[in-house]
Amino acid sequence: MTDQRLLLLSPDDNVFVLRGAIEAGETVALEIGEATLPARLGMGHKIAREAISPGDKIVKYGAPIGTATAEIAPGAHVHVHNVKSDHTPTYALAETSQEVPR
Amino acid sequence: MKGYVRSDGRKGIRNLVAVAYLVECAHHVAREIVALQREQAHLIGFPGCFPNAYAQQMMERLCTHPNVGGVVLVSLGCESFDRHALAETIRATGRPMETLVIQRDGGTRATIEAGHAAVARIAAEIADAPMVPLEISELVVGTVCGGSDGTSGISGNPAVGRCFDQLVEAGAACIFEETGELIGCEGIMAARAATPELAEEIRAAVDKAAAYYATLGFGSFAAGNAEGGLTTIEEKSLGAYAKSGQSQISGLIKPGDIPPKGGLYLMDVVPDGEVRFGFPNISDNAEIVEMMASGAHMTLFVTGRGSVVGSALAPVIKIAANPHMYERLRDDMDINAGRIITEGASIDEVGREILDLVARVASGERTRSEELGHTEFILTYKSFEPIGPACLPV
Numbered sequence: 001m002t003d004q005r006l007l008l009l010s011p012d013d014n015v016f017v018l019r020g021a022i023e024a025g026e027t028v029a030l031e032i033g034e035a036t037l038p039a040r041l042g043m044g045h046k047i048a049r050e051a052i053s054p055g056d057k058i059v060k061y062g063a064p065i066g067t068a069t070a071e072i073a074p075g076a077h078v079h080v081h082n083v084k085s086d087h088t089p090t091y092a093l094a095e096t097s098q099e100v101p102r
Numbered sequence: 103m104k105g106y107v108r109s110d111g112r113k114g115i116r117n118l119v120a121v122a123y124l125v126e127c128a129h130h131v132a133r134e135i136v137a138l139q140r141e142q143a144h145l146i147g148f149p150g151c152f153p154n155a156y157a158q159q160m161m162e163r164l165c166t167h168p169n170v171g172g173v174v175l176v177s178l179g180c181e182s183f184d185r186h187a188l189a190e191t192i193r194a195t196g197r198p199m200e201t202l203v204i205q206r207d208g209g210t211r212a213t214i215e216a217g218h219a220a221v222a223r224i225a226a227e228i229a230d231a232p233m234v235p236l237e238i239s240e241l242v243v244g245t246v247c248g249g250s251d252g253t254s255g256i257s258g259n260p261a262v263g264r265c266f267d268q269l270v271e272a273g274a275a276c277i278f279e280e281t282g283e284l285i286g287c288e289g290i291m292a293a294r295a296a297t298p299e300l301a302e303e304i305r306a307a308v309d310k311a312a313a314y315y316a317t318l319g320f321g322s323f324a325a326g327n328a329e330g331g332l333t334t335i336e337e338k339s340l341g342a343y344a345k346s347g348q349s350q351i352s353g354l355i356k357p358g359d360i361p362p363k364g365g366l367y368l369m370d371v372v373p374d375g376e377v378r379f380g381f382p383n384i385s386d387n388a389e390i391v392e393m394m395a396s397g398a399h400m401t402l403f404v405t406g407r408g409s410v411v412g413s414a415l416a417p418v419i420k421i422a423a424n425p426h427m428y429e430r431l432r433d434d435m436d437i438n439a440g441r442i443i444t445e446g447a448s449i450d451e452v453g454r455e456i457l458d459l460v461a462r463v464a465s466g467e468r469t470r471s472e473e474l475g476h477t478e479f480i481l482t483y484k485s486f487e488p489i490g491p492a493c494l495p496v
Contacts, residue, residue, distance in 0.1 A: 007256065007443075017256060018331075019443050043426070043443070044252015044331035044406070058333070061255070061344075063286070065337035078333065085334035087285045087312060 003029040008049070010062030015046040015078050017060070028075060035075020046078040058083050103465045105236035106171065109196045113236050114168035115399050115464045118415060119224050121174045121217065122165060123147035124188075125181035131202075131210055132176040135217030142225045143174075144414040146479045153182040156357070156484040162191045163358045163395040165199075169415050171228035172198040174220045176213070179205030198224045239273030239364055241464060244393030244401045245345045246279065248386035251330020251406030251424060255341020257442040257452070258404035258423030263347035264453025265402065265460065266366065270349040275361035277393050278346045279369035281311035282382060286336030287343045291368070294351045299492030303354050307370040317377045326407050330424075345404065354493040356486050357392035362494055369393065370489075379483040387411055387478045390418065400463055402456065410434045412471025414479040417463050420470060421456065436470050 006016035006028060022028065024040045032050060041047070046060065052072040057064040070082040105113030119142055123132035126149035136145045146164055148157045165173045165188065173192050177185045185201055192199045200220040204213045245262050247254050266276045284291065288308035295301035332338045352365025361367050371392055372382045383389050390401050390413045400417045403409065408427040412418045422428035425440025432438075437456055441447035463469055 009256065017252060042252075042331060043424070044256075046252075046331065046333070058337075060337060061340040063290070063336075063340055065286070065340065066334040079331070080328055080333055083333045085336060087335050 006047070009060060012059055012062040014049050014052060014056075014059050016049050018043050018045050018047070030074055032074055035073070037075070039077070041077055048072045048074050048076050048078050050074055052078070103236040103238075103461060104233040105240070105464070106168070106231045107234045108168050110166070112168040112397065113234065113240055114170070115236070115466070116169040116415070116417070117171040117228055117231055118169055119143040119172045119174065119221050119228070120165055120167075120170045120415065121145050121176065121221065122161060124161075124175060124177045124183040124185055125149065125151050127151075127178040127181065128176045128204060131204055131213050131217065134214045135174065135176065135221060138218055139221050139225070140475060140477075143221045144477050144479075146414050146481070147176075148183060148481050150483055151181050153184070154483050154485070156486055157481060158184060158187065159358045160391070160395045160481055161188055164391070164415065165192050166195050166197070167394055167415055168397065169399065170197070171231055172224035173200075174217055174224065175199065175201040176217065177201065177203045179203045198227045200224070236464065237273075238269065238461065241269070241274045241399050241460070242277065242361060242397040243269055243274060243460060244277040244279070244390070244396075244398035245404070246386055246389045246393070246401060247342055247345060247404040248411070249405045249407035249409040250327055250332065250338060250341065252332055253330070253423040253425075253440065253443060254404055254406040255338075255344055256423075257449075258406070258421045258439040259341055259344035260449045261439045261442065261452035261456060262345045262402050262404055262421060264449055265456040266345070266347040267349055268453065268457050269460070270347070270364065270366050273364040275364050275367060275397075276349075277355070277361070277367045277369050277396060277398060279371050279389055279393065280342065280383070281307045281368070281370050281372055282315050283335075283342045284308055284339050285312045285315070286339045291343070291351065294349075296350050296352050296495060297492065300351065300354060303490060303493050304351065304368060307354060307368070307372070310370075310374070311372040314372050314377060314382065318381065330406055352495045354489065355396055356489055357484075358395045359489060360397045365495060369396065373484045374487040375485060378485060382484070384482060385480060387413060387480045388482065390416070391479060391481055400460065402460075404439070408434070410471070410474075410476070411478045412469070412474070412476025414477040417469045418471045418476070419456070419459055419463060434470055434474065
């Protein structure tokens with residue numbers, strides 16, 4: 001039984017989607033164990049369901065949404081800093097890409 | 103439900119006077135004409151002075167939209183827009199219309215006064231337009247998402263998809279769009295096409311969008327999308343794709359093509375040929391306008407971050423995907439699909455709620471954006487080739 005705060009959209013996914021904000025220091029229960037979040041993450045953000053290696057596809061909705069560019073530990077934030085699009089580059093303002101407003 | 107029957111057999115769910123400026127130089131005068139009669143008259147227009155076949159066709163379609171009962175055209179006088187051809191198209195439908203030409207009619211003040219009189223006269227003439235029974239199967243409903251975040255794809259968009267499935271089942275025509283926002287979904291979309299030939303057309307349309315956005319240097323992805331948790335264009339695409347539901351895809355249309363029968367249609371909004379006029383659609387309302395030009399009576403607009411827009415001519419139903427945003431912007435939102443995230447509401451339940459509202463809005467109930475007076479409109483330059491023969495259902 002995984003954490004009710006985490007939403008798994010498809011059984012094939014290697015990421016969970018946050019149903020609500022989770023504060024820094026809080027622990028989440030993954031299928032493979034627990035992980036502690038180093039920073040607050042907002043609703044809709046993704047964390048790794050399992051260990052992900054550079055070059056691995058990130059899978060959400062049962063479909064690839066990009067490729068990992070770094071090692072991603074279980075429970076770690078999966079976002080623009082460790083994923084690149086397989087199509088067109090993501091354009092994000094540097095000063096806002098890390099913010100996670102409610 | 104009842105609708106206003108038009109000479110081409112289509113039925114309107116509103117009975118408005120469209121006031122259309124034919125170049126930016128006539129915008130102020132047209133806006134002042136509408137200002138006194140905002141309940142009856144909606145402002146639309148094209149700002150460009152150089153001629154453009156797409157803009158001409160879009161304006162013809164919009165001025166003869168089933169929600170439009172009559173039209174006032176506002177020309178400066180020296181612009182390239184073919185006001186005579188537009189007027190002829192409108193007159194041929196039997197709609198009352200009048201053309202005002204600022205340079206001929208005495209300048210700003212005189213034209214505004216003439217416009218007030220024209221709107222009042224046309225509004226009075228169409229006030230008793232006959233209403234006839236309107237079936238769900240006669241509706242054309244579009245969908246867009248704007249100000250998306252990580253919630254759009256997990257609550258609002260799947261709920262609209264469920265509503266679309268039921269509308270298509272009932273025989274309505276439903277339109278989803280922005281091939282540039284469907285990059286990465288071409289394979290699964292093609293598998294839903296009614297024919298193998300249509301599947302190829304769908305793949306080609308998405309390939310075209312990918313090449314077009316690659317030339318521009320980035321996709322349809324704004325900074326706010328990343329703040330909300332979306333990482334890549336293909337992630338956003340899959341979330342956007344959920345709006346289309348599960349029905350078979352009946353056809354591929356371009357802006358201004360009117361669905362020949364019920365079913366689910368993908369609208370290809372990316373111009374043909376090399377990149378000429380910049381971004382395909384510079385903001386959400388450009389997409390709404392194109393679906394209206396294809397006959398959409400109303401638009402289902404899913405928003406996560408909280409767009410507040412409505413539209414001229416056709417009501418917009420705003421579906422909040424993000425429950426926190428819903429609490430902040432409740433006045434602007436018609437549906438709280440965020441309940442799927444916070445209250446465990448099912449996607450089916452919210453889909454039915456949207457369907458009920460579609461029927462009520464078609465019967466005349468005003469949406470939040472209508473109540474708030476939103477009548478956004480934008481139309482810019484584009485160029486398209488006609489769709490191929492495999493694109494429409496037989």
